[in-house]
Amino acid sequence: MSRYRDHFQLGAPRTRRQMLQQSATGFGWLALADLLSREQSASAAESAPPAGPLEVKEPHFAAKAKRVIFLFMHGGPSHMDTFEYKPLLQRDHGKPLPFDKPRVFSAQTGSLMKSPFKFQQHGESGAWVSELFPEVAKQVDDLCILNGMHGSNSRHGGALLELHTGSDTFTRPSMGSWLNYGLGTENQNLPGFVTICPSLTHGGMNNWSAAFLPAVYQGTPIGNAGLQAKDSRIPYITGSNPDALQRLELEYLQRLNQQRLDQTGPDAKLEGRIKAFELAYRMQMEAPEIQDISNESEETMKMYGVDDKTTEDFGRQCLMARRFSEQGVRFVQVSHSYKWDSHSNLLRDHKQNSKEVDKPIAALLKDLKQRDLLKDTLVLWGGEFGRTPVSQGGNGRDHNPEGFTMWMAGGGVKPGIQYGRTDDYGYFAVENKIHFHDLHATMLHLLGLDHLKLTYRYGGRDFRLTDVAGEVKHDILA
Structure with a gap:
C-alpha cells in the first residue's frame, strides 16, 4: 500500500509511456490556455478601435x-x-x-x-x-x-x-x-x-x-x-x-456612455456611437x-x-x-x-x-x-x-x-x-x-x-x- 502511496504522491512515472499518459492531459490544458489567451487578446483588439480612428x-x-x-x-x-x-x-x-x-x-x-x-x-x-x-x-x-x-x-x-x-x-x-x-x-x-x-x-x-x-x-x-x-x-x-448648452449636453451624454463602456468592457457598437456623437457635433461647423x-x-x-x-x-x-x-x-x-x-x-x-x-x-x-x-x-x-x-x-x-x-x-x-x-x-x-x-x-x-x-x-x-x-x-x- 505504501508503495502505491509513494508512487502517486511523488508522481514519478517508471517508464516513458507512463510519463506521456500522465502528462498528456496537462499538455492539452496548456494548449487550450494559450488559445484562449490569444482569442481574448484578438477579441479585445477587434472591439476597441485605436485612439483617433479617423486620424x-x-x-x-x-x-x-x-x-x-x-x-x-x-x-x-x-x-x-x-x-x-x-x-x-x-x-x-x-x-x-x-x-x-x-x-x-x-x-x-x-x-x-x-x-x-x-x-x-x-x-x-x-x-x-x-x-x-x-x-x-x-x-x-x-x-x-x-x-x-x-x-x-x-x-x-x-x-x-x-x-x-x-x-x-x-x-x-x-x-x-x-x-x-x-x-x-x-x-x-x-x-x-x-x-x-x-x-x-x-x-x-x-x-x-x-x-x-x-x-x-x-x-x-x-x-x-x-x-x-x-x-x-x-x-x-x-x-x-453649437452653443455652450449643447456642448454640456453632449459631454453629459458621453459621460454616461463612457460609464456604460467601463461596465461592459470593449464594445465596438457603443464606442462607435461615442465617436459618432463627437463627429456630428464637429460637423455642424463645416x-x-x-x-x-x-x-x-x-x-x-x-x-x-x-x-x-x-x-x-x-x-x-x-x-x-x-x-x-x-x-x-x-x-x-x-x-x-x-x-x-x-x-x-x-x-x-x-x-x-x-x-x-x-x-x-x-x-x-x-x-x-x-x-x-x-x-x-x-x-x-x-x-x-x-x-x-x-x-x-x-x-x-x-x-x-x-x-x-x-x-x-x-x-x-x-x-x-x-x-x-x-x-x-x-x-x-x-x-x-x-x-x-x-x-x-x-x-x-x-x-x-x-x-x-x-x-x-x-x-x-x-x-x-x-x-x-x-x-x-x-x-x-x-
Missing part, C-alpha cells in the same frame, strides 16, 4: 491618389452601347449568337441585337464612344477605359454587394469603409466616407456599411434614391454654431457650408447642368462630390438609381439616362482638372454588370456579368487608353480581364495600400476587401 494614417507606400469619387450607374449600363464598339454585332444583327451562352443567365434571350447608337472615335487616343456620351467623349483622353471587366453574379443584389464589398454572399465592409479604415480622413470635422442619394434596394445600406469594422468607418448617407438631390441633407445639421452650393458661380452651375431640369439632379450630386472631396472626404459615392436596367426599350431608356448624367460627369472631370485635383482624385464610373449582345423581348438587353465596361480617370491611372476587351460580340471578357477583386486591389494600390496587408481580424480569421483573390493591374498605372 490620417500612413499608407503602405507612396500613393498616387488621395481620394475616390465613385459614379455608380445602378442597373447596369450596356457596354456595347456606350464605350465598346462592336462592328460584328452591327453586321450580324438578327443572327443567332455563334457560341454558347453562359450556363446561368437571368431570362430568355433571342438573337444578336445591334446598337441603335452611332459610335465615333474621339481625342488623340482615338477611343470609340457612342453618341450617348458626347460631353464625356470630349474628356476621353483623361479616361482609362476598362473593357474587360467581369463579375460573378447575374442578379442585381449579389452583383451590387460584390462591386461594393467584394462578396456577393456575405455581409462585408464596403470599399469606402475599407479605405476609411486604412487611411483615415483628412478632415476631422467631416466623415471619411459619404454616399449621396444611395440606393435603398439590392442590398441597401449593406453597400455602404462598415459591417464588422468599427462603426466609425460606416458611410454617411446624404438623402437616398427616393429623394431629389436638392432636398438631400445630412440630417440634424442646421448650420448654426458640413452645412459644403452642402450649400449657392456660393458657386453661375458658370459652374451651368457647367454641371444645375440650371437644366434634365441634368439638375445628377449635376447637384456631382457638384457636391467635388465639394466634399475638396474638403478632404476620402471616399464619395454618387448614384444614378435605379435606371439602367434596360430589359426593354433600351433605345428610349439609355438615351434618357445618358442625357441626365453625361454633362454632369464631364463637368466633374473638367472641374477637378482645372482645380488641380484630378491628378490625386481617382474617379470611377460604372454599374454592377453590363448587358447581353443578344436581345430580350426584341428591344432590350438582359443582365451580363461575363463582360462589361467601367472606366477610371485621374488618381495615377494611364489616361487615354482602352484596356481589355470582350469577344467580337461583347458577351465574354477575353483579353486583359479585370474581376471586381482586381479592380479593388488596383484602387487600393493607387491609394498606397497593399490589398494583401489591409486586413481586419474578425471571427477568428483575417478579412480583406479582396477576400482571397485580387491582382493589381500594373498595366493601367501611370
Whole structure:
C-alpha cells in the first residue's frame, strides 16, 4: 500500500509511456490556455478601435491618389452601347449568337441585337464612344477605359454587394469603409466616407456599411434614391454654431456612455456611437457650408447642368462630390438609381439616362482638372454588370456579368487608353480581364495600400476587401 502511496504522491512515472499518459492531459490544458489567451487578446483588439480612428494614417507606400469619387450607374449600363464598339454585332444583327451562352443567365434571350447608337472615335487616343456620351467623349483622353471587366453574379443584389464589398454572399465592409479604415480622413470635422442619394434596394445600406469594422468607418448617407438631390441633407445639421448648452449636453451624454463602456468592457457598437456623437457635433461647423452650393458661380452651375431640369439632379450630386472631396472626404459615392436596367426599350431608356448624367460627369472631370485635383482624385464610373449582345423581348438587353465596361480617370491611372476587351460580340471578357477583386486591389494600390496587408481580424480569421483573390493591374498605372 505504501508503495502505491509513494508512487502517486511523488508522481514519478517508471517508464516513458507512463510519463506521456500522465502528462498528456496537462499538455492539452496548456494548449487550450494559450488559445484562449490569444482569442481574448484578438477579441479585445477587434472591439476597441485605436485612439483617433479617423486620424490620417500612413499608407503602405507612396500613393498616387488621395481620394475616390465613385459614379455608380445602378442597373447596369450596356457596354456595347456606350464605350465598346462592336462592328460584328452591327453586321450580324438578327443572327443567332455563334457560341454558347453562359450556363446561368437571368431570362430568355433571342438573337444578336445591334446598337441603335452611332459610335465615333474621339481625342488623340482615338477611343470609340457612342453618341450617348458626347460631353464625356470630349474628356476621353483623361479616361482609362476598362473593357474587360467581369463579375460573378447575374442578379442585381449579389452583383451590387460584390462591386461594393467584394462578396456577393456575405455581409462585408464596403470599399469606402475599407479605405476609411486604412487611411483615415483628412478632415476631422467631416466623415471619411459619404454616399449621396444611395440606393435603398439590392442590398441597401449593406453597400455602404462598415459591417464588422468599427462603426466609425460606416458611410454617411446624404438623402437616398427616393429623394431629389436638392432636398438631400445630412440630417440634424442646421448650420448654426453649437452653443455652450449643447456642448454640456453632449459631454453629459458621453459621460454616461463612457460609464456604460467601463461596465461592459470593449464594445465596438457603443464606442462607435461615442465617436459618432463627437463627429456630428464637429460637423455642424463645416458640413452645412459644403452642402450649400449657392456660393458657386453661375458658370459652374451651368457647367454641371444645375440650371437644366434634365441634368439638375445628377449635376447637384456631382457638384457636391467635388465639394466634399475638396474638403478632404476620402471616399464619395454618387448614384444614378435605379435606371439602367434596360430589359426593354433600351433605345428610349439609355438615351434618357445618358442625357441626365453625361454633362454632369464631364463637368466633374473638367472641374477637378482645372482645380488641380484630378491628378490625386481617382474617379470611377460604372454599374454592377453590363448587358447581353443578344436581345430580350426584341428591344432590350438582359443582365451580363461575363463582360462589361467601367472606366477610371485621374488618381495615377494611364489616361487615354482602352484596356481589355470582350469577344467580337461583347458577351465574354477575353483579353486583359479585370474581376471586381482586381479592380479593388488596383484602387487600393493607387491609394498606397497593399490589398494583401489591409486586413481586419474578425471571427477568428483575417478579412480583406479582396477576400482571397485580387491582382493589381500594373498595366493601367501611370
